[in-house]
Structures are given as C-alpha cells and as structure tokens.
Amino acid sequence: MELEKLATSAVITELSKTDRLSSFINSGDKEPCWDGNIYIHEDKSRTKKNIKKVATQVKGKAVNPNKVKRTVNYPISHDDIHAYMMNGGTMFFVVYLDEKTGNALQVYYADLLPIKIKEITKIRKTKYSVKCRKFPIDNLQKTELLLNFYENAQKQASFAGKDLPTVEQLAKDGVLESLSIHYTGLGNYDTHNAFPKMLDGKSLTIYANIKGGTAPIPVEYYETVSKVTMSNKNTLPVSVNGIPYYVGFSVVTTAENVELHIGSSVRIVFPNTGKTDTPVPVLIKVCIKGTLREQITAIEFVSAMIEHGSFCIGTSEIPSKFPQEELDRINAADFPEILKGYKRAKEVLDSMNIKKDLKISDCTDEDIENLNLLIGTIGDRKLARGNPNAPAQVSKLKIANLTLAIVYLENEKGGYNVWDYFGHHFCVTWREGSEERKISQFSTMIAEDFLQLDNLNLNTIVEDYKMVDQSDWLFELGNATMLEMLKAYDKKPSAELLDAAKKMLEWLMEHPEYTSEDVNMLNKLQIALRERSLSFSEKSELHTAIARTTDDLIKIGALLLLNEQDEAKALLEALEPKQLEKFKEFPIYRFYKEAEEETNG
Numbered sequence: 058m059e060l061e062k063l064a065t066s067a068v069i070t071e072l073s074k075t076d077r078l079s080s081f082i083n084s085g086d087k088e089p090c091w092d093g094n095i096y097i098h099e100d101k102s103r104t105k106k107n108i109k110k111v112a113t114q115v116k117g118k119a120v121n122p123n124k125v126k127r128t129v130n131y132p133i134s135h136d137d138i139h140a141y142m143m144n145g146g147t148m149f150f151v152v153y154l155d156e157k158t159g160n161a162l163q164v165y166y167a168d169l170l171p172i173k174i175k176e177i178t179k180i181r182k183t184k185y186s187v188k189c190r191k192f193p194i195d196n197l198q199k200t201e202l203l204l205n206f207y208e209n210a211q212k213q214a215s216f217a218g219k220d221l222p223t224v225e226q227l228a229k230d231g232v233l234e235s236l237s238i239h240y241t242g243l244g245n246y247d248t249h250n251a252f253p254k255m256l257d258g259k260s261l262t263i264y265a266n267i268k269g270g271t272a273p274i275p276v277e278y279y280e281t282v283s284k285v286t287m288s289n290k291n292t293l294p295v296s297v298n299g300i301p302y303y304v305g306f307s308v309v310t311t312a313e314n315v316e317l318h319i320g321s322s323v324r325i326v327f328p329n330t331g332k333t334d335t336p337v338p339v340l341i342k343v344c345i346k347g348t349l350r351e352q353i354t355a356i357e358f359v360s361a362m363i364e365h366g367s368f369c370i371g372t373s374e375i376p377s378k379f380p381q382e383e384l385d386r387i388n389a390a391d392f393p394e395i396l397k398g399y400k401r402a403k404e405v406l407d408s409m410n411i412k413k414d415l416k417i418s419d420c421t422d423e424d425i426e427n428l429n430l431l432i433g434t435i436g437d438r439k440l441a442r443g444n445p446n447a448p449a450q451v452s453k454l455k456i457a458n459l460t461l462a463i464v465y466l467e468n469e470k471g472g473y474n475v476w477d478y479f480g481h482h483f484c485v486t487w488r489e490g491s492e493e494r495k496i497s498q499f500s501t502m503i504a505e506d507f508l509q510l511d512n513l514n515l516n517t518i519v520e521d522y523k524m525v526d527q528s529d530w531l532f533e534l535g536n537a538t539m540l541e542m543l544k545a546y547d548k549k550p551s552a553e554l555l556d557a558a559k560k561m562l563e564w565l566m567e568h569p570e571y572t573s574e575d576v577n578m579l580n581k582l583q584i585a586l587r588e589r590s591l592s593f594s595e596k597s598e599l600h601t602a603i604a605r606t607t608d609d610l611i612k613i614g615a616l617l618l619l620n621e622q623d624e625a626k627a628l629l630e631a632l633e634p635k636q637l638e639k640f641k642e643f644p645i646y647r648f649y650k651e652a653e654e655e656t657n658g
Contacts, residue, residue: 058159064117064152065092067161075196076101078203082115095148097203109207113148114141119156125163129153130186135178138185142174145214148206151189165189168206171217172262172275188280201243208239209262213275224265224276232267236276239264250310250329253285257312286311293371295319297361302354306370317370321347322355325375341377343387348414349403356396363389402428405436409477409512411459419457427456430475431463440472441465451478451501459511479514482521487530497522500534507545507554515542515557523564532571535561539580543644546587558584575602579614583645586618610640617648625649 065082072078072095082093097109116131131151133141141147147169153162167189177185193199227233239262242255261282264273287310295303307318310329317325324342341362345355362368362377363384369375384390399417406415409431420428431454433439445452445465454461462478476483483498499518507513522535539561546554562580565572579602582595591599599615606612609628616625629637629649640646 060117060119060154063154063159065115067152067164068115068150071164071192075200077200082113095203097207111148111203111207112144115150117152117154120153122155122162125153128188128190129165131189132184133187134184138174141169142171142217145217146170146210164192166192168260170209171213172278176278197243204241216275221276227265227267234266234268237264237266237273250315253287253310254312254329256282256285295370297368298365302358320355321351346418349399349417350414352417353399356392360392401432405432409480410514411511413459413511416458424456427454434475435477440468441475442472445473460509461512462510477512479512479517482524494530495526496531496534497525499538502538502541504541504544507542508549515553519557519560529571532565535565540644547644547647575606575611578602582618614645617645622650
C-alpha cells in the first residue's frame, strides 16, 4: 500500500472541494522536508493574481478505524521541524488510512508556525510528538484556516529561530505599547458579536507592538482558544414608561450568548447568531444584588417592568412579562417593604455625609443591627438602650464596608443619645492636673482617622476649631490636626484633604498672636510643594527664614523644601536622638530623599 500517495490524494481532494484553494503536492518526497505547496487564490475565479503560497508536508499512516480520534500525535524529527521553522512555517498533514482498504479515514493537520515550533522545541530532542487536529469539513473554514496560517507565517518569518521576548520583559523594559491579535473570518458574519464565535476553537498568536518598532513581535501562541468573551459599554438609556433608570449598560458577548448587563441585577440574554436580521428568543434574568444604592435602583426598575410589562432601551421597547414562579423566586411581593427600608437607610447614611456606597449584600446580622441602630437613633432620634463600652467618647461603628465615628451621650431620662461625630458640636475639655482647657472635639484625630472614617466631614473640623475659645493650647492642637491631614494626604492623596489643610492653615495664620510666623510659612509652602514647584519669591522666603532663625528644625524644614539635601542631612545628623525622632514624625520629612528611599525600600 503506497501510503504517501493515498495520503496526498486525500489532502488534494479536501482542498479541491473549496472555491479558493488549489495545490501542487508531490507524493514521493522529492524535496528534503516538503511535498509541495497549497495556493490561496484571491477569489473563486482562481486567477494568478495575488496568489498566496503555503509550504506543506503530507504523511500517511495505516491504522485500524477504531484509532480515529479528535486529535492525534505524530513524531517529527528535530532536523525537519527546525527546517519548517526557518522556512517561515509549514502546514503539516497526517492522513489516517484504513489499514485494510487504504481508504482515507481522517485528515489531520498541525499549523507549524515559527512561534509554535519555538515552543515545541524549547527542550532539545531527537524527535518531537506534535499534536494534530481534524482538518475542517466546512470549505469556508478550510480556506479561513489556510489564509490565517499564511498571514501569521508572513508576520513571523523574520523572527524564525530568534529568541523572542515575553510580554513581562517588554513591559518591564517600558517598551510595550500594545498587544494585538489578527484573525480573518470568512462567511456570513454580520456583526462584531460574531467575533467570539469565529475564534472559538481556533489557534491564535498574540503580537506585541513596541515603541519605535516597525513590525509587531509574536510573543504568545495558543493552540486552542475557547470561552472568548468581549465586553463593551453602551450609552443608550434604559427606561420604563418614559422614566429613565440607567444611562447605559454593558454588553458581554461569548460564542454562545449576548448578554446585556443592566445595572447590578438585571441581565438580558439571547443567543449569539452573529446576524442582525434573525429573530431570537430573549430571556430576562433578575437577581437583586449589589450596593445599597444599586439595589434601590434595581428594585425600582424591576418593579416598574413588572407593572408596565415592558421596558425601553433607547427607543426600542422590549416586553417584560414575568411568570408567577419567577416573581415568587425574586420575592417581588416584598419589594415595597424592602424598598422602604433601603431608602430610609440611604437617607440616614446620606445625612452623615457618607459618600461610599454600603455593600448591603455583605452585611452580617451584626451589621444589620448596627444599621438599624443608626436609623433608630440618628435618623429617628430614639434612645439607645444598650450600655455602650465608652460613653461620652468617640466609638467606631462597623457596618460591612463602612467605618463610622459616633458618640454615645447618656440621657437624663435613661438610655443614650447617639450622635454623628461629625454632625454635632460637643463642648470638650481637657484636664491636666487641676487645669481645664477647652479644645476641639477633633483634636485627637490622627492620620488613620482621616483615611478610615467614612462619615468624615472635613469642613466640620475646621469650623469646629473656630467655635472654641481661643488659646495657645487650641492653636497648637489645630496645627497638629493640620499636620495629621498632610500625613493622611501623603498616604492617600486627596484634593479634599489638601484643601482642608489649607483652610486650617488660613485660620491659624489669621491669629499671628498664637502662631509662629516661620512655622506657618513652612506649612504654607510644604502644602504648595505637594501641588506644584515653588516660585522664586517662595524660595526667597525660605532662604530668608534660614538666615534669620536659630531653630535648627526650622532650618532643616526650609532646606528640605529647597531640596538642599546635603545641608539638611548635616543638620539632621547633628540633632539629638529624641529631636530626630520628633522631626521624623513631621510630614515635611517626606521631602528628605533618604527618607523616601527608606520608605520605598
């Protein structure tokens, strides 16, 4: 039995069934590693114009019909597979033939592109077992396969045999501009939704585009791509009966389905046909989830859909009839009561200046108890009956992802009033021995408080200081609070924090009888330096302060703002250990380069 002739005949027969593929393949191994070429014509007329040529090798193997599988492995010698790579790639065919009759049982192929061969030969061997897949039955898919092989082979030919960089290496070197894939689809693909379906089950090469490069570099090869997913945003409004609920939605496309994700809780699912003119069944899936605000909107939207029996995406109306079992599953009958409770919770949280949305889905039983405590006490001004751990002190209340500062004050009638720490002014005194001093309730706040508390109201802090009787002690605490704001800013930059520090400094500078001119100047300029470079006049102020002051800490601060690192270092090294540790606590220390290196290291 002449296996190679039978195998070659089977491959030629498969190619001849197409409109655009032809071949010239020898069956006697005339060339060292190749049997011939497959030609891809520009159109059905098969003219000689713009013909594309793919090198090919055909092998035959006599087997029992039971051996036919989805994929098979075939041995290729190192010399042959290396030659395939240096040639720019080879389409390798293996034909399983009936060992008794010689009839072709199955044509398999391996698209041996240079990047794929590079991966196969990573470990040097005499022979390599190469995985081969069934050659497509569909004639368009055959052409599509050869056309994409040709296009990839052209892109990879100049990289054959060379060491290729990884995506990680290119990114680390700072030269990676973008990643791209290239695939040509043939057939009736009407929309971009067909892309996942078109790629499903195919092999794919990823190319890296580098800065200043002339050609994309092949960096990764995937034998089989599956579960391809596309996601994009759509800005069409979603409404019911003329009332808008969402300003857009996301579209998630797979080979099987297209899903419209509306808000956090509603999905519209329909089969992905890849066509625009084919009617398809539409399924509406509801699962109320997400944050407090997201669930409020979702419940209102779904309730409106149920009531009116339809909703609109842009100007297109979509029916939304829900069977009773679906209404029971989503507990639609409880929506009014749930919505009432959620809206009341939102009102209370909004009244406490909380910008972060409560992750209501993550709430434990204890979180729900704490939320109800806020609604009852801060919202409805009822008394808390439980005995708090620290009455008349600031307590941190946790509710899922929120951390709130509240204060319990005992009521003369029994029980406790609960107050929003940032929503109420308290008269606070500090006792030191027999001496009492009035201070701001916010005097004990540290940087972490500015970062952690979700009911933080920075305007309240500045205004509260203004309400307290003036004293040296008060302004010293005010300056310390401003520095804590800057420490918080350095950990997590925020325009609001920097603005609050500016306002606090403005108040301090309005009272020069209580504050140091040099300290205020340093704080003003270190705030400015966090936003921009210092001006000539501002630098002159610092030089003047250095010449005028005898305070080494003022000198060091000014030198750091001027970026005079060596002079600042000399003075820092001359400080007493306690003084040095104290200076390191100031936010101005961040401008010391060695401190920055210590932090990064």
